[in-house]
Amino acid sequence: MNATRLPVLMYHRVGPPHARESSGKSVATERFSAQLRLLASAGYRGISAADALDWLLGHRTMPEGSVLVTFDDGYADLVDCAAPTLAALKWPAAVFLVTGKLGGTSDWSTPAHQLLDPAAIQALGRSGFSFHAHSHTHPDLSTLPAHALQHELQVCRAALDELELDSRLLAYPYGQHSPAVVEAARQAGYSAAFTTRSGFNQQGDDPFLLRRLDVFGTDSPAALLHKVALGTNDGSRRARARYLTQRLAVRLGHRQP
Numbered sequence: 041m042n043a044t045r046l047p048v049l050m051y052h053r054v055g056p057p058h059a060r061e062s063s064g065k066s067v068a069t070e071r072f073s074a075q076l077r078l079l080a081s082a083g084y085r086g087i088s089a090a091d092a093l094d095w096l097l098g099h100r101t102m103p104e105g106s107v108l109v110t111f112d113d114g115y116a117d118l119v120d121c122a123a124p125t126l127a128a129l130k131w132p133a134a135v136f137l138v139t140g141k142l143g144g145t146s147d148w149s150t151p152a153h154q155l156l157d158p159a160a161i162q163a164l165g166r167s168g169f170s171f172h173a174h175s176h177t178h179p180d181l182s183t184l185p186a187h188a189l190q191h192e193l194q195v196c197r198a199a200l201d202e203l204e205l206d207s208r209l210l211a212y213p214y215g216q217h218s219p220a221v222v223e224a225a226r227q228a229g230y231s232a233a234f235t236t237r238s239g240f241n242q243q244g245d246d247p248f249l250l251r252r253l254d255v256f257g258t259d260s261p262a263a264l265l266h267k268v269a270l271g272t273n274d275g276s277r278r279a280r281a282r283y284l285t286q287r288l289a290v291r292l293g294h295r296q297p
């Protein structure tokens with residue numbers, strides 16, 4: 041049966057925690073492994089970004105329980121800290137690259153971390169990862185004048201094409217977008233783009249306003265399972281209880297869905 045909704049997980053860095061880093065942007069290696077293994081044991085299955093895009097555009101069906109795992113920024117730690125878990129589960133994953141910084145560091149964040157270089161990208165590409173656009177230098181696209189906006193999106197696409205990577209998908213840096221950014225992305229030839237708004241994705245949704253669930257370093261595996269079931273960034277017990285209460289109220293006819 042065709043799935044009615046697609047949850048997309050948004051990770052940033054997976055690896056050893058850094059003292060000066062917020063738990064929002066970094067998930068420890070063991071926690072990442074435990075999170076995905078619990079999802080798998082609950083019946084979820086990772087799908088590729090290409091299959092997700094085809095489903096979103098109505099070109100194919102997709103089994104219920106499909107989930108897309110994404111990583112923003114392209115940290116070098118993915119090789120040792122995320123890839124082994126994904127390989128063990130045979131789950132593909134999508135990485136959004138900052139094409140002007142490959143092999144460099146994430147100098148837009150504190151602390152800065154090492155980023156994947158082209159050789160590591162090619163190696164991961166052979167083990168189920170796909171690579172997509174996250175701009176050329178990681179600016180807030182919604183603040184750029186028109187020519188700079190076009191430049192960021194076009195140069196990034198061209199760099200991905202040069203490396204024979206999938207340049208159809210974009211993730212807006214910081215999740216920041218505006219009608220002008222969406223239009224520029226369309227003009228630059230992208231097919232779809234991810235925001236940081238939470239929720240599920242459904243067939244027929246605007247492909248340039250796709251939603252993702254933010255995974256925090258503080259999310260226990262059970263909390264992540266709740267997030268994926270509820271389509272919310274709040275994986276707490278209270279959110280779960282509220283959701284079940286609402287469902288019950290709807291079923292008893294007390295409230296409209």
Ligand SMILES: [Zn+2]
Nearest residue numbers: 112113213214
């Ligand atoms: Zn980013």
